[in-house]
Structures are given as structure tokens and as C-alpha cells.
Amino acid sequence: MIMNYAELEEQIRQKRSFLCVGLDADEEKLPRCLLGEEDPVFTFNRAIVESTAPFAVAYKLNAAFYECRGAAGWRSMERTVEYIKENYPGAFVIADAKRGDIGNTAGMYARAFLDNMAFDAITVAPYMGEDSVTPFTRRAGKWVILLALTSNKGAFDFQFMEEGGEKLYERVLRVSSRWGDARDMMYVVGATKAGMLSGIRAIVPDHFLLVPGVGAQGGCLEEVARHGMNDHCGLLVNSSRGIIFADSTEHFARGAMQEARALQREMEALLAAYPFA
């Protein structure tokens, strides 16, 4: 099943949630009870997805956590996506791969993540410009999520460079929004810079924003909703460690469920309070 704009909005409406759960399954942090499993990372992910699915509309797999285990890790990633799309076809599944390369090579990455695996979306870095991004767009029901303003300290090194009153991240938004549209493109905007979301909404009023950095990195959910929500919601807010490693015992799935439910309840209130209502 593919996920277009209206279907994603409908999922948000049904679940009263715009939560994305980050499956950053660092093998060293897995509950010890899983270590005897044939593929502990997949078993962990499956249990997390089962317990959080009622409260989340999206799942995000950061490729680094899988690649660091080589071909076996890649297989865990493939199995996880397959499992989610088979059992929860309404879930939006994101490859947080931050790829970026020229034309035909970008096409290979698109094939790897959007064709061979059933990811709905892939994160991409904008540095190399249009021909590194468009190979990911215009695939029915598939999305590119472009890095705009990231949540880390290093964001200040280049993203705020300014020419003619326009910062680099603003130029990325303005220029790239012509390469696709709100139906095949989203943007990464860090929650730690939620105050800048109003300015971002002036440039891309309709696009969905994928917002990491709530929780462990200190971003505030209420502020994200206040400045960033549009009347289609237009937000996917990610939490990784705060959910998946909430409990390190054999009750890890219950711990994750409780955290996801708590965030869903906050989101339900925010959806009622802001323009989506």
C-alpha cells in the first residue's frame, strides 16, 4: 500500500496522533532477554511496533544502526520494513538514510529504499542540489524528505549562511519546493529550533515536516505544534530512544507502549487546540 497526502492525513485523524517512532535499534542497548534470538534487532523492532502501532502513524529506521552490522544488519532492516508494511499497511515507514548523490547514483539509492524495500520515504541531504533530489520524487505514493534545518549544534556551521536576507536552510526550502510539491516532498526540521517553524511555514505552508529532537534532544512538542501545524496537521514528530529504550527489562514493549501512548495523548490535545481541528 502506498501513502499519499490524503491517506497520511486520514491516519493522523483516525489515530489522533502525529507520532513517528524511531527504530534506532542500537544492538548494545537491547534488552538482555533478546540476545539469544536469531535476529535480536528484528525481534525487538517487531515487539516495539506491535505495542506502539495504535499510537503511532509512522516509523523511522535510521540506516546507520543497521549498516553498522553489515549485511546481517541490512537484512534486519529489510525484515523490519517488510513486517511493518504487511501487518500495519497504514503505517508510514521512513528510511532515515540521509543519502545524496548525483543523478544515476541517486536513482540507485531510490531503487534500494523505495523499490526493493517498501519504504514510503527516504531522507536526503540537499548539498548537491536538484539532480541529487529529483530521482527520488515523482514515484507514485513515495516521498523524499529533504534536510532543511537540523537539530544538532553543527546546524549553525552552514545552514544559517545568509545571502540577500535569505539563510541557506530557507533557500533550500524555497528552491527545492519547486522540484516536487507537498505530495511527494517533506522537510526535516529539528524540534530544538521550533521557534523558527513560523518562518518555515511562510515558505512551505502545505508540506509535511518531519521533526526529530523531541525528548532526548530537548525539543518541546507544544512549541512544535504551535508554530508548525497546518490545517492538514503537516507534522510527523519523531521520538526514538525515549520510546524504544524506556524500559530495559523484559517488559520493554510495555514501556515503549506507555511512552508512545503518553505522547499520543499530548498530540491528541494539540490536534484539538491548533489549526487541524
Place this chain on the structure above:
Amino acid sequence: MIMNYAELEEQIRQKRSFLCVGLDADEEKLPRCLLGEEDPVFTFNRAIVESTAPFAVAYKLNAAFYECRGAAGWRSMERTVEYIKENYPGAFVIADAKRGDIGNTAGMYARAFLDNMAFDAITVAPYMGEDSVTPFTRRAGKWVILLALTSNKGAFDFQFMEEGGEKLYERVLRVSSRWGDARDMMYVVGATKAGMLSGIRAIVPDHFLLVPGVGAQGGCLEEVARHGMNDHCGLLVNSSRGIIFADSTEHFARGAMQEARALQREMEALLAAYPFA
């Protein structure tokens, strides 16, 4: 075996070459005679490396060409690196992965490519700034190769943004050169913009530059050497398709050897003509 600055320079001196062969082993372009092999991509790479090793100081594997075949492709990449480092320990092996993510996640990518696999270097995108780059530096004998000025058309979208007389790619060079030094950092500079190499050398006189875009993309080797060579050579010039797919028959390895040798001879003449001599 690790490769420090002096060892890399010594390889260049011995082989009178600064050629990097790009192992972009697109499965669809492999000679038909290999299709019965258990791992055609690995068999192809091994034959290409065997035949070009006397003429090349470096090999570059673009990760996209391996990832598009999933876990099996990842395994071909692992086997290729392992094969090169075991049989040609003097070869410098680059993961052209263009990764870029924050701190702990960047550390996972470093582990995947520089620890678990024996790559000497990995290409990284600069958009996310310092904390996305330094996890790759300060590993004895390992290198990060940062995208500065790329060879594609999309390079003009953001890399030439200007503030205070300084373009984005120049700022990337100036600012990032403080995060490491010429012993653990290199830069990607496209051969199609060879005229800008003099300006780049004014910012980073000592760093090695990895220069793609000679051959298929139209860059000129003589111009790259004239503007970019320093007295340690300081250049690795990559050619991919022009070498590895020079001959599509069962004589593919001989075809690759002839192309690599022709480039090595040009490079030998340039090394004698320019500051390295």
C-alpha cells in the same frame, strides 16, 4: 594496513600515478560471461582490480551500486574491500557513501565503513556541520573526504551561495579544515570545475583532493593537474565507467587495464611537469 599521508604520497611516487578507479559495478552493465558466477559483482571487481593495480593508487566503491542489491550487494562490497586490502595492501580504498548524520549516528557509520570494513576513507556531506564530520576523524590512518564542490549541475543550486565574498563551498573548506587536518581529511572537488582549483588551493594548500568527473563527465586531467597539484601531488583523480566498462566482452579486464594504463601515462607526464617533480 593503514595509509597515512606519507604512505599515500609514496604510493603515488612509486606508481607514478594518482589514479583512483571507481568500482561502480552496475550489475546491469556487467559482461554477460560473468552472469553465471555466484557473486558476479565481486568476480568483476576482483578481475578489474587485478588488471588495474599496477596503474592505480586508489579504488572507490560507490555504496549506491551495492545497496541497490540489498544484503547480497552489501556482502559484495565487504568482499571487495577485503580482497583489495589483503592482496594490495598499498591501495587506498574509499567508500563513496556520502553519509552525514549527527554525533552518535555518524559514529555508527564510521564503525560500519572504517572499522567493520577496512575502508581507508569515507565520503561525507557537510550540510549538518562539525558534529556530523568529526566522528569520522582522528582514527589512526583513516580519512574523511568531505564534499566541497561537486561535479554535477545541481552544484550551482546551493554551493555557490555567497556571504561576505565567500561562497558556501569555500566556507565548507575554510571552516572544516579546522576540524581535522591534511592528515585525516580530504575534499571532493569535481573535475568539471577545474578552473576553481587554484582558488581552492589558496584555502587548503596541503589537503588531498578527490576529483571525480574526468572522462564520462567531461573534466580535463591536464587542467586538474595544472590548477590542483601541490608538492605532495595532493590529487586522487577518479575514473569509473571509462575504465571498468571500457570493454563489455570477456576481455573486459584487458580493456580496463588499457584505459588505466593510458591514464597512468598521462599522469606520469603531469607529475613530472608540475610541482610534485
